[in-house]
Every structure is written in structure tokens, then in C-alpha cells.
Amino acid sequence: LLLITFSNEGTQLLPARLKPVALLCIGCCLISSSVLLFLKSIWKACYKTSKIPSKKTAAFVLFFEFLVSFGAAVLTIVAMPHLDIVTNVTILNGVAVFSTILQGVTQCTAKERNRFLVPSIVAFCLIVTGFILFLVLYITKDVTDVRTITWAGLAVGGVFLVSFNWWETYFRLIGEKGRSVILWEISNDMRRAQNFLHILSSLLRIAVTACVLGAYVPLSEMDWDVVKSVPQRETRIIAITVGVQLISSALCHWFAIAACKMHALRRCFILPLYAASLAVMVLFIVPVIVYYQDFRISLNGTRSINFTSYCSENVVERQQIQNGTLFPNLVLDVTHTLCFLDMSKIIDIGLLTGSAVSWWLGLVLATLHLWFLKIYRIQRTQNLFVRRLYEGAFIEQSLLLNTRFDIQTKDRKKNFRELDMSMVYLCATMWHETYDEMMNIIISIFRLDQYRPKNNPKTKDFTFEAHIYFDDAFEDVGLDRHLNSYAENLVEVIKEVYGKEHHIPGQKILRTPYGGRLVITMPQGNAIMVHFKDKELIRHKKRWSQVMYFYYLLGYKLMSKYYSRWEKNKDDITLKAEAWVSPKKEKHNTYLLALDGDTDFQPTSVMLLIDRLKMYPLVGAACGRIHPTGSGPVVWFQKFEYAVSHWLQKTAEHVFGSVLCSPGCFSLFRAEALMDDNVMRKYCTKSTEGSHYVQYDQGEDRWLCTLLLKQGWRVEYNAASDAYTNAPEDFKELYNQRRRWGPSTMANIVDILGSSNIISKRNPSMSKLFMFYQLFALISSILAPATICLMIAGSLAFVFNMHAAGALVLGVIPPAIFLILCFKLKADTQIKIAGVLSIIYAFLMLVVMISIIGAMVKDQTILTPSSMFVVVMAIIYIITALMHPQEFPIVFYGFLYIICIPSAYLLLIIYSMVNMNNVSWGTRETKAATGPAKPKTYRSQRSSRGKVHRWNIIGNVSVMKNETVLNIFCISGKSQLFSTVRGNVSSDNFTENFSLSAVLQEEMEFWVELQEKYLKPLPDDKQKQQKVRNDLLELRNKISFVFFILNALWLVATFTLQILDASFSITLPKVDLDLQNTGEEVTIDPIGFMFILGFATSVVIQFFGMLYHRIYTLIHYVAFVDTVQQETKLEKMGLDLRGNKVFTTITVITNNSD
DSSP, X not given: OHHHHHHSTTOOSSOGGGHHXXXXXXXXXXXXXXXXXXXXXXXXXXXXXXXXOOHHHHHHHHHHHHXXXXXXXXXXXXXXXXXOHHHHHHHGGGGGHHHHHHHHHHXXXXXXXXXXXXXXXXXXXXXXXXXXXXXHHHHHHOTTOHHHHHHHHHHHHHHHHHGGGGHHHHHHHHHHHSOOHHHHHHHHHHHHTHHHHHHHHHHHHHHHHHHHHHHHHHHTTOOGGGGGOOOHXXXXXXXXXXXXXXXXXXXXXXXXXXXXXXXXXXIIIIHHHHHHHHHHHHHHHXXXXXXXXXXXXXXXXXXXXXXXXXXXXXXXXXXXXXTSOHHHHHHHHHHHHHHTSOTTSHHHHHHHHHHHHHHHHHHHHHTGGGGGOXXXXXXXXXXXXXXXXXXXXXXXXXXXXXXXXXXOBSOHHHXXXXXXXXXXXXXXXXXXXXXXXXXXXXXXXXXXXXXXXXXXXXXOSEEEEEEEEETTOEXXXXXXXXXXXXXXXXXXXXXXXXXXXXXXXXOEEEOBTTEEEEEEEOTTSOEEEEEEEOTTTSOOSHHHHHHHHIIIIIIIIITHHHHHHHHHTTTOHHHHHHHHHTHHHHHHTEEEEEEETTOEEOHHHHHHHHHHHXXXXXXXXXXEEEEEEOOSHHHHHHHHHXXXXXXXXXXXXXXXXXXXXXXXXXXXXXXXXXXXTTTHHHHTOOOOSHHHIIIIISSHHHHHHHHHHHTTOEEEEEEEEEEEEEOOOSXXXXXXXXXXXXXXXXXXXXXXXHTHHHHHHHOTTOOHHHHHHHHHHHHHHHTHHHHHHHHHHHHHHHHHOOOHHHHHHHHHHHHHHHHHHHHHSOHHHHHHHHHHHHHHHHHHHHHHHHHHHHHHHHHTOOOSHHHHHHXXXXXXXXXXXXXXXXXXXXXXXXXXXXXXHHIIIIIHHHHHHXXXXXXXXXXXXSOOOOOSOOOOOOOXXXXXXXXXXXXXXXXXXXXXXXXXXXXXXXXXXXXXXEEEEEOSOBTTBOEEOOEEOOOOHHHHHHHXXXXXXXXXOOOOOHHXXXXXXXXXXXXXXXXXXXXXXXXXXXXXXXXXXXHTHHHHOEEEEEEOTTOOEEXXXXXXXXXXXXXXXXXXXXXXXXXXXXXXXXXXXXXXXHHHHHHSOOOSOHHHHHHHTTTOOOOOEEEEEEOOOO
16 A cells, blocks of 8 residues: 555655656565465475366466456556545455355355355445445546546456456355356366466466556656666665565465464454454554644644645645655655545545445455354365465455355354264283383373263264283293283283272173283273283284284274175175275274373373374374483483474474374374275285394384375374373483384385385375485485594594594594494493493593683684584574473483484494394383282182182282272183172172173184284294394395495595695685684585585474474464363373272183183
8 A cells, every 4th residue: 555655646755757666566566476376386386296277277267367467457556546545445345346246146056045145245235335436436526537537447447357366266166056067177177286277377467467567657658767776765665665565465364374273263363354454544544634633733723724725735735855754754645645535525525435334344244254154173274265375465355255155054053064073093002011101001091081081972073992902911820821910010000090999890701812801991981902912822012013903993893894784785786885985984084093001191182183184184194292201311312312303303304295204102093094005914014034124123113104105195293292201211221222213214214215206206295305305314314423433533633633634533443443343242242332432422522512612712703614503503402492492491401412422323323233133122121010019819719611600709818998909810721811800899798700701703703814814923933033134134234334335435535635635625714703804714624514514404494394383383282272172171180090980891801722
């Protein structure tokens, strides 16, 4: 509006000869959104395969785009500079005229009793009334003034053409409801080819705007040459105005989207946009009135003056002041646009006010449906707004009219389809967890049970069922198979979480082919199933436990009913087809939450992950923020390492591509993604080669994500979904854990990069640019040992004032010796040596840190490459920590992380590569199953068939009244599990009756078939095991050779350049903080400088990715808090669960091998 005011013929803030500059700026504002749309569409085209639309679709779309762009250019460039400020503010509300017509047509096409048909009709009438009053006002002023009539006619015509801008949303509905085949085909073609169409339409808009602007300036007898010589004052005024307009429009558009996603549609979207026109009116008109009244007061009553006289004396005849105050001149220019009208006449004021009010009310009624628009949490932008971007010239109108239009009937519930109910299976794997670790996950599951009761009619989002797969749960005791101490600990944990004063009803003792199963119904009706695995009956280790629950939950529980239906209707083609199609929806809305046996989480964390999968159909998995718990320096190091990894690396992967690893300790997977081709089937591949053991078994969660990415699924990260898991607390366990993770990570990234062409075509999230980013990250990780050696050499040269080449030789010797020893010594000895070297390197790093800081203080400069790198990295990490205020204290662990860099990125990598052939798990292998003292064992009497008739509680046991004791142990018979439960014990009743039954025959057959096909225990084949060891050893030797040769080449190249530093080095003058030359020079190794520059660039990219991700995480969290009703205070759940009154049912299912 200010630029249009500057373009008015009578305004003096901008001289008449500079009017083309103002018009050019108006054109730039018009095309700014088209330029952004063009760039965004090109960017998206790099990620996706852009389909070419049909000629009919392209012609149809470009026709409307031509009309809109021509109308916008004529309206803002040609007509509006000749209108008054009130009309200019309010006439833009008239762009809803064609939308009101289409609203009426759309609602009539639906053939339903529509709620907003009448408001649409009234809105159309009001807008037309506004145009009539406007034309009457301008035409009747002087019927002989052809120019004024022309400007008024062009304004009305331009507004009507612009109103075609939002045709798309209504034509789609007309095509769907009215069953128009042509519109339906065009709408579908537009969806498929939207990137290509947006590129064409944005170029067309830019071209049309340029043509109108280029033609109008010479036709108006203005000269383009003045653009080359704009005075400094006018340049500053125009630049500030244009900059404010462009930035504010973009921010308004973004905040509008954020408000809708946060469920603040009414108070933060509709109301502010309605009030925008009124606010602008007040900002422009109030100063005009104030200045007019001040002028009248300044006359001291010597004579009376009206607005027309004020205009002629003080506005039109004023002298142009080039160096005067900007604001008074601006107010007078705004007043000049009103001087054309006789504001002293009531009829002129009435016509002007009537047209303005009519347009505004018309817009309000045309968008009245927005007040009743139902949106989901974190609604996708493309489902909120029809067009991808906004219109820069009329931002508030475009946002209101661009919002999705739903046909509203009197039955509101009929029009808003709630998201489908989801089924979530919590799948935890256990092995050698401690008592306290088991307590964490059991409390978390019970907490979720309280949060989402199964039988609560208000629960409409998801239900869940928990499964715990306990690996290697049995041990030999004589001729019998007993639950081991770890499994017994789990039973004790369940007993403690339940509390002490609860009656536990009777049990059924059943059999399973894999071991035993404990079924628990929690207080709110949700179930926990603990599957005790016997490694003599079923394959053990974590990946096979995952295969076990994949096929059981998805193959049997989810799909078996559809298979049965298909078999029954195989002769009926229609029913047979329906039986195959119907499970797709259920697979899409079934999720598996993968957990570790020690994961601690809140229900809100699960809900936030579910939101991601519900809103985005191409998301196959989503993970949360993992917090390591524990105490000691090793855990402190991991806390900062995890923080940096999640803050920067995972957010960058999420924003620029896709997360490559969704950790198995807390990740939500979509059943449809897991059941896709070559995911579950490939995941259950038995390792037969050395590379299989490294990639498949050492990092099963990363490999599963690799399979999902190859099939086109996206993996996301939600920073607000917190989960806590125990981290290694001693040096040896940490090294063994990373010995598994390192080679597995590298193998999976190499696998992805090797299939980059196929993945980038199949997966819209994995672009070639993202692949290049991952390639650089891989190269950086491969060359990390050499880079650390160079850093150590630089530290030695800096501290001891040595020559760089000699310092490099000295810095390489300890790692080289450690590398040789790793090939000769046992793993435990290697770790001990690494511990000693880590301490030595830590002291060296401490000295280097102090020396660098001292050098900066001494030289009074930070403008050396090393100092700038350190300072910039520190600033980035501190700002990143400030963006995570709840986790900010972790930044203090950064000091420990820095001094441990040589240990983590040099010694640990050497240890991992040399011990790649060791495929043992490395953690929890020797940890004792600590826990409370177990209750005394009870005996039972049974028949010869093993059927329990009566339990006799004997022995000297002191039991408090109403105490619940749950003890699982073995009576006799191999692989037979029994349970005693004493509930509500009284002095005269110490017996309970139990019966034995079998698992359903159908499920029994499923388990037998699954075991035979995928989970049969591996035979103890000594020859095959030796072959595997040889393959792993050969693989280790090949990979280690290539790995360390690359690092050696990097070191040799750097060493050579340091020897020839006079010929190949880069010399820069050293300057102080005042940018004054100190007379000294800084020598830079070109290879090292390029590598550091590349690393710094990647960190900066990650930093901006973090900022973007952080904003949308905040939006999601605010939307969640605003929409989810908190039934209980989650903070108290962890404390109350141990003492709550619970009534439950426990079923124990076991295997009996005869």
C-alpha cells in the first residue's frame, strides 16, 4: 500500500520522475511469491520424479494462471495508484467474489442440506454491492472524466480476474461431488504433476507481470532511464519499504501455517486476518485525521476550514521537502489520495464507507466456514492450503481463501472423519537386564495402561498390547529346565509393580512351542504377554526375537483372519478381492513400538511418534530422543555424544533427507512398511557370510531402517519424544558396544550409497544431494584416525614448538604401536592399553586447550584458522544447547567429550576395525542378575500325567495378610513351567485349584511352521562355525587393510606437504581483533584446510537443519498439549504405580516336550 501510495500522481515523498521505480518495486512484490514457488518446486523436483501433465491439464491451469496474473498486475500497477487509500485497503477484500460463486455451486452440487449456502449467497451480494457503491462514487464525481472511469473499471475488472486464483479447491470438490469426469481427471493429473505445473505457472506469472509493467510505463509517458539514477534518500526509502513487505509477507504466511498446525485456527489465524484490513485502515486514517485537526487548531479560530480547503492549502500546494521528516510527508501523501473526494459531503463518506464495509463483510461471510473447519494435530500443509504459497499483494485475503473448503452440512460429525483407530504393539526384548532396568520398562507399560485404558469409550486414537520377548530364559537344573535368575527377576518386578493388596484370580498352565508365556491383564484392561524363550527350542538373540514378533503379531494376529476369509471366498471373485484389499487399511494403522528391556518412557512420547505416522503416510518409522542414564565419566561422555548426535546429525538427516537409523530401544514402525517387499523377508535372512554377521546381526536396527529406505519409506525423528535407557558405565563395556556399532554403521551406509541411484528414484526423501552429504560423512569417519593424528601432531608442534613434520611422526607412533598390538593381544588387554593411552591423550588435549586459549589472549586475536574453528564450533554448540533448554546442563559434559576425542575417534576406531571378526554382543554378557531376595520355594503335588490337581503351600513362611506372592519355578519334566500364586491369603485357606489346557491348535501350527522355516535353533556344526570364523577373519583383514591404507595415504600426503611447506602451503597475515596486521604470518596446510572447511560446512548445515527441526518440534508439542486432554499427571504415575489397587488376571503358558 505504501508503494502504491508512492506511485500516486500527486504524492511528493517520491518525485514524479521516480514513479517507475515505485511501480517496479510493486512488480517485484507481485512476483516474489512466484519466485519462491519456482525455487521450491525445483527443489522438490530434485527429490521426486516430476511427472509431466497432459496438454489438457497444462492448458487449463495456465489459462487461469494467466487471468490471475494479468488481473493482479492491472489492479496493483495500473489501477490502484489512482484510487484513494481507503478503497485500496478494502477493495482487496473483493477478491472473494468468484470464490462465493464457486462455494454456492459446490454446495449445490453436493445435493445435501448445506450449512453455509446462504452465507455464500449473502457474501456475493455484499461484494457486488461494494463494487456498485465504489463505481457510483468515482463515476458521479465527474462523468466527463474518462480517465477516472477507466481506472475504476480496471480496478473492478482486475479484482474479478484475481478472484479466479482459488478455483482449484472448488473445482476438485465439484469434480468429486458432481461426478464431472473432466474436472476429476484434471484434478488427479494436477496432483501427480504439481511440481511441473508450479514451475510453469510461476514462470508464466513472472512473464505476464513483466509484460504489463513494461508496457504501462511507456504508455503513461514515463521513462525507465530514471531507474539507473535514483537518489540515495529515495533508494533508502524504497529499499526499506520493499524489504519490510517481502519479509513480513513471508513471515505472515509461515506463522499462519504454524497457527493452524498448533490448533490455534480461530484465535491466531482467522481473527488476526479479519482484523488486518481494519488495523491497516486505522494506521493510515488516524494520522490523517490527527494532522487535519492539528491544522484546524493552529488557525486559532480565525477562519473555518473544511477538508477540501485543507487539501488545497496544506496538501496539494505544499512544497516538497527532500530532507524533511519522513512521517509528516507520508501522512500528507496519504491525505492527498483522499483529496479527490469531497470528504465534507456526507454522501461521499457514506458511499466510501459503504463500499468498504460491504467488501469486508463479504470476505467474512465467504470464509465463515473456517470457524467450523476441523483439522488434525500437525495437519499437513498441503491438506490445509490448496495452493502451495501465498499472494504477496494481498496476503491476508490469499491465506483466508486458500484454506481448504469443506462442504458443511448440519450433521457436522458426518463431515469430519476422525483418524482411524490405531493398534500399537509394544515389543520389548530382554536378555540380561538388571532388576532396576526391568522395573523401568514395566512401570512405563503400566503408565501407558493408565493413560489409555482399553475399555474407555473416549479413547479414539489407539489401543495397545504389550509383548516382552525374553531371550534365553531357561537353564538346566539337573534333568529339568528352569527359568533362570533373570526371568525370575522379571516376575518379581511385575509383582512389585502390582503392589501388595490385590487379589489375583486363578491361572491356566498352557504350553507353547518356544518356551513359555505369561499373560497379564493390567488394571485398565490392556494386556502384557511375556514370552519366555528357550534357546533349545527357538533361535535366540535380538534379531530373531524381532523376527519372532514380526511374524507373530503381523503375520498371525493381523493377517490370519484375512487369509481365512480369502480361503472361504476363493470361489467368489468379488469377496476374494475384498479380502485382499481390506487388510491394507489395517496394516497402515498398525504400529510396532520397538523397545529395549530397560527403556523408560512417558505416554506422551508414544503419542508424539504416533502423530508422525498418522499424518504422513510415507513414514515407515519414527524414533525419539534417546537419553543415556547412569553415572560416572563414561556415561557423562555418552550424554554429550548422544546430545550432539540427536541435536545436529539426526535433525539434519530428518530435514534434508531421512533418518538412517531408528534405534531399537525406542522406535515406532508401521506394519505396512515392515510387511513391504524385501523388508521382513530380507530381515529374517540367516547370516551365512562374514559381511552378513557384521551388517545384519551387529546393528539390526540400522539394517532394518536400510531395508525400509530401499523400499521407499521415510524414517523420521521427533525431538520431543523422550526415552531413557541405561548406558555402559565402564570403559570396557563402552568399547565393546561401539565395536558392534562402528562396523555395522559403516556397512549399512556403504550399502545405501552403493544403491544410491535406485534409492533416490524410489524414495522421495533420499535425494542425490543427501547421498553426497552421507558420502562426505562416511569419508570423514573413515579418515577420522588420520585426522586425529594430525590434530595430535599439531598439538605437539604448538605446545613444544616442534617442526610440523617431526610432530606428525611423533604423533603417529603411539597409534601405530596400538594398531600392531591389537592384532596380537586379546581384546581385554587391548582395552586396558586403550584406557592408558586415553588418559595420556586426555592430558595432552587439556594442555592444548589451555594453550590455544592462551595464544588467543596473548595475540589478542581469534582470526587464525585454528582459533576461528574452535570459536565457531563452540558458538554453534552453545547456541544449539540453548535451543534445547531442558538439556542445556549437558553442555558442561562437553569438556570431558573434547579431551576424550582421541580415545573415541582414534583408539576406539582402531579397536573396532581390528576386532570386526568378534561378533559377540559385548554388553550384558557377565552382568549378575541382581534383585531382591527371592521368596522360599513351594512344592506341589501332581498326578502322574503332570496335571496339577491341588497346590499345598508348605514350609515355614511368614506372610502378611493379603500379601500377594508370585513365584515361578519348575516342578519336573523337561521344559515344563509352573506357577504358584497366593492371593488374599488367610489363616485357614492356603490352597488354590488350577487346570492345564493347550494353546489353540491354529496358533500351535503357526509356531511350529514359523520355527521350522525361520527360527529353528542353529545346529552346533563345528565345521561351519570354523568356516564362519575364517570368513570373518578374512573380512576383517580386507576391510582393515583398505581402511588403514587410506588413513596412511592421508598422513603421507600431509607429511609431504609439511616437508615442502614453502612450495605448497598457504600463507596468510595474522591480524588482531581490530583487523590490524600484526606482522606475523599463519601457514596453512591446503589439504588439512580443505578438510576442516568441509567439516565446518557440514556442521553449519546441520546447525540450520537443527533450527528448522526445532521450530517444527515446538509446533508439534504445542499442538499436542493443546489438543490432548491430560487425564492424570504423568509426573506422579511413576510414583503411584507401585502402590495402586489393581485387579488383574495372570495366565502362564509353557511348553512341555515329551
